[in-house]
Amino acid sequence: LKSPTGCPVSARAAAFDPFAPSYQQNPAEVVRWAREEEPVFYSPELGYWVVTRYEDVKAVFRDNLLFSPSVALEKITPATGEVMDILKSYGFAMNRTMVNEDEPDHMARRRLLMDAFMPERLMDYEQPIRDLARKYMDRFVDKGRADLVAEMFYEIPLTIALHFLGVPDEGAEQLRHFAVAHTLNTWGRPTAQEQLEIAHNVGRFWQTAQGILDTMMAKPDGEGWMYDSIRQHHAHPDIVTESYLRSMMMAILAAAHETTSNATANAFMTLLSHREAWEEICAQPALIPNAVEECLRVAGSIIAWRRMATRDTVVGGVEIPKGGKLLLFQASANADASHFEDPDRVDLHRENAVEHLTFGYGAHQCMGKNIGRMQMRIFLEEFVRRLPHIRLVEGQQFDFLSNTSFRGPSALWVQWDPLHNPERLAN
Ligand code: HEM
Numbered sequence: 001l002k003s004p005t006g007c008p009v010s011a012r013a014a015a016f017d018p019f020a021p022s023y024q025q026n027p028a029e030v031v032r033w034a035r036e037e038e039p040v041f042y043s044p045e046l047g048y049w050v051v052t053r054y055e056d057v058k059a060v061f062r063d064n065l066l067f068s069p070s071v072a073l074e075k076i077t078p079a080t081g082e083v084m085d086i087l088k089s090y091g092f093a094m095n096r097t098m099v100n101e102d103e104p105d106h107m108a109r110r111r112l113l114m115d116a117f118m119p120e121r122l123m124d125y126e127q128p129i130r131d132l133a134r135k136y137m138d139r140f141v142d143k144g145r146a147d148l149v150a151e152m153f154y155e156i157p158l159t160i161a162l163h164f165l166g167v168p169d170e171g172a173e174q175l176r177h178f179a180v181a182h183t184l185n186t187w188g189r190p191t192a193q194e195q196l197e198i199a200h201n202v203g204r205f206w207q208t209a210q211g212i213l214d215t216m217m218a219k220p221d222g223e224g225w226m227y228d229s230i231r232q233h234h235a236h237p238d239i240v241t242e243s244y245l246r247s248m249m250m251a252i253l254a255a256a257h258e259t260t261s262n263a264t265a266n267a268f269m270t271l272l273s274h275r276e277a278w279e280e281i282c283a284q285p286a287l288i289p290n291a292v293e294e295c296l297r298v299a300g301s302i303i304a305w306r307r308m309a310t311r312d313t314v315v316g317g318v319e320i321p322k323g324g325k326l327l328l329f330q331a332s333a334n335a336d337a338s339h340f341e342d343p344d345r346v347d348l349h350r351e352n353a354v355e356h357l358t359f360g361y362g363a364h365q366c367m368g369k370n371i372g373r374m375q376m377r378i379f380l381e382e383f384v385r386r387l388p389h390i391r392l393v394e395g396q397q398f399d400f401l402s403n404t405s406f407r408g409p410s411a412l413w414v415q416w417d418p419l420h421n422p423e424r425l426a427n
Pocket of ligand 1: 305364369
């Protein structure tokens with residue numbers, strides 16, 4: 001086996017399979033060999049160059065002219081003709097959003113659409129998020145057992161995301177189904193047969209998103225980021241194009257909450273399986289903001305992201321030809337011992353935890369990062385106060401959706417003795 005530049009592919013590079021269960025179970029571990037010995041390798045299975053070290057991943061993120069993000073939402077498993085026909089029958093026309101737009105259009109658009117993400121605007125969400133957290137916890141606090149994903153971590157970020165976007169939340173339950181189809185369609189390796197059903201769901205997702213957008217465009221005076229975007233579209237139609245609005249409406253209906261739900265579940269999974277870390281935030285809640293960063297480092301909800309070389313270049317000493325596609329393995333970069341001391345340790349005092357690459361880096365760095373962080377912080381604050389004695393239900397196997405990029409357990413079962421709830425003991 002040879003790479004496109006004619007170099008032999010090592011046995012381990014040839015065996016790399018991001019759709020095998022081990023990849024999602026422990027993403028940093030499956031490429032430990034690469035971080036140590038072959039930091040940039042060609043994966044014939046993917047047709048991508050996989051970049052595993054911190055400095056290299058960051059350098060590629062940093063230069064979005066040399067490394068175009070245009071491939072970020074491409075189907076990683078090429079569609080069959082039949083799939084294309086199905087998508088076409090739904091009028092599917094997913095194109096550039098923000099995350100896969102090149103310069104100079106990207107930055108012009110990002111500037112026009114940034115206001116809603118400013119810290120002073122986000123402060124308005126603190127109390128509503130806390131109120132929702134309390135309301136959801138009230139439902140199970142006396143039960144002694146809960147699946148935190150199903151009973152809290154999925155719905156609250158979804159509710160907050162819809163509110164932030166200005167989208168009414170009726171019909172929200174079908175979004176989960178759609179988002180799974182979107183993830184598998186874009187980052188998964190479904191069989192030819194599975195692709196057909198997925199394509200129908202992606203088509204329905206597209207149409208639902210267009211219906212929502214049409215309703216909003218007909219009465220564009222509402223509040224929320226998609227309303228801001230519609231108004232900017234009218235003011236600057238060549239920058240905030242209609243194609244952008246249509247593509248973004250669908251993409252953001254998945255991106256704004258799946259990422260946060262998964263990151264929250266990953267954080268609780270990480271802290272509860274490192275009991276000493278959990279006990280530490282219970283004793284010292286002031287550690288929570290840094291604990292959020294440390295969890296995003298060791299168990300981020302986006303574990304790999306894509307770029308394409310716009311000319312011949314070199315990454316980590318390896319030649320990449322023009323048009324070469326790169327899988328930036330953030331989960332591996334975040335576990336790189338040359339940047340994070342003793343990287344396998346969950347260390348809530350780690351001074352550079354915040355330097356993780358889970359939100360990307362540079363011109364495209366996640367615009368919603370502070371919304372995600374705020375929710376994770378508030379959920380942890382409420383749990384350490386009201387349910388510090390929760391434990392993971394023992395022996396549970398965590399289940400992940402097979403795909404290159406989105407990671408979070410489909411369920412997270414915890415249990416506790418309600419008689420020991422601090423609220424009861426206080427009365
Ligand atoms: C971009 C991760 C939450 C909106 C991105 C990127 C990543 C990411 C990896 C690409 C960065 C790059 O190419 O350098 C995450 C994670 C989240 C999260 C891990 C939660 C823990 C959110 C939320 C929103 C959001 C809540 C919106 C409400 C965006 C947007 C972009 C983006 C608009 C495109 C930015 C650009 O290309 O200029 N995110 N995200 N994200 N994210 Fe997030």
